[in-house]
Amino acid sequence: MGGVSGPVARVSEDEWNAYFLTRTRERQLGAWASPQSSVIASRDALERHVAEVERRFTGREVPRPPNWGGFRLAPEVVEFWQGRSSRLHDRFRYRKDGSRWVIQRLTPQSSQHSGVRKMLLVK
Numbered sequence: 001m002g003g004v005s006g007p008v009a010r011v012s013e014d015e016w017n018a019y020f021l022t023r024t025r026e027r028q029l030g031a032w033a034s035p036q037s038s039v040i041a042s043r044d045a046l047e048r049h050v051a052e053v054e055r056r057f058t059g060r061e062v063p064r065p066p067n068w069g070g071f072r073l074a075p076e077v078v079e080f081w082q083g084r085s086s087r088l089h090d091r092f093r094y095r096k097d098g099s100r101w102v103i104q105r106l107t108p109q110s111s112q113h114s115g116v117r118k119m120l121l122v123k
Contacts (some may be wrong), residue, residue, distance in 0.1 A: 001083070006076035006096075011069060020064040028062035029053050035067075079106075 020028065033050040040046050081091040091106035 002078065002080040004073060004075050004078050006074045008071050008073050011072050013069070016069045017064055019070075020068065025062060028064075029057065031068050032057075032062070032065050081106075 020031070023031075029050060033053040034046065076096045078094040079091065080094075081089050083089050087108055089108040091108060093104045093106055095102045095104065
């Protein structure tokens with residue numbers, strides 16, 4: 001597990017379009033067929049939707065969906081940790097310091113804080 005923090009900026013539509021064109025046709029179609037993180041009835045329902053989108057764009061270029069875009073994260077702090085049954089977790093923090101990264105080993109979190117951290121990561 002882990003986490004990343006730093007400033008986030010919306011990527012320009014020109015960059016979205018340029019990146020979308022680098023994706024395979026299959027992935028472009030998938031962007032239309034799969035609204036990210038939406039609840040679906042079944043895998044079959046998703047595959048039927050993909051087939052419908054394939055028919056819609058047969059013989060023509062797949063445009064970028066209007067809701068498709070992205071954000072750029074400039075990481076300043078990255079933390080990784082691997083849990084152990086003893087709760088003596090291995091934790092490392094990478095912190096940006098100018099043009100270099102400082103690596104720090106951290107002590108395990110106390111059990112009183114670990115539940116809070118899990119909630120934040122799940123959210």
